[in-house]
Amino acid sequence: MSTLWGSSSPVALAARFARLVEQLGGDTAAAKAVGQQRELLGAVMDKEPATLNQVAARVKRGAPAVSRAIDALVRAGLVDRQPDSANRRRLALRLTEAGRQHLSSPPLADASLEGRIGKLAHSELRALERGIEILERLPR
Numbered sequence: 405m406s407t408l409w410g411s412s413s414p415v416a417l418a419a420r421f422a423r424l425v426e427q428l429g430g431d432t433a434a435a436k437a438v439g440q441q442r443e444l445l446g447a448v449m450d451k452e453p454a455t456l457n458q459v460a461a462r463v464k465r466g467a468p469a470v471s472r473a474i475d476a477l478v479r480a481g482l483v484d485r486q487p488d489s490a491n492r493r494r495l496a497l498r499l500t501e502a503g504r505q506h507l508s509s510p511p512l513a514d515a516s517l518e519g520r521i522g523k524l525a526h527s528e529l530r531a532l533e534r535g536i537e538i539l540e541r542l543p544r
Contacts (some may be wrong), residue, residue: 414522417529420536421521441482444473445499445507448483453496455488482506 440463447462448454472481474497482503488494499507508528524532 414524414529417536418518418521424536424539440473441477442507444470444477445482445503449499449507450498452498453488455494456497459497477503490503494508
């Protein structure tokens with residue numbers, strides 16, 4: 405697909421829209437879970453090697469809830485949890501290579517959304533891109 409101006413190809417717009425829905429919380433439990441997962445992965449990456457309390461503070465949630473979520477990320481192979489070499493009572497959290505790849509890849513847009521956006525006129529694609537730019541600037 406060709407780029408019209410900026411990043412307004414249907415594929416790029418669908419990916420940006422999917423990311424935006426994820427960031428704004430999404431309407432479904434699945435969208436919210438994916439957004440929270442990416443938020444936790446980002447918190448681990450920002451503080452690497454992160455402690456559970458650092459991650460909990462960064463995402464503004466309680467340590468027990470974050471601990472359960474981190475357990476799921478460890479089981480999924482996205483986070484590595486090892487004893488901290490400086491303090492063996494503390495666990496150091498690091499992203500695995502799979503976790504880094506997951507975090508760096510854009511959210512997957514629904515292929516049907518890409519197809520529907522692809523049917524829009526050039527002027528409509530530009531208007532949609534402008535609307536997404538405005539929504540991306542909303543405070544979180």
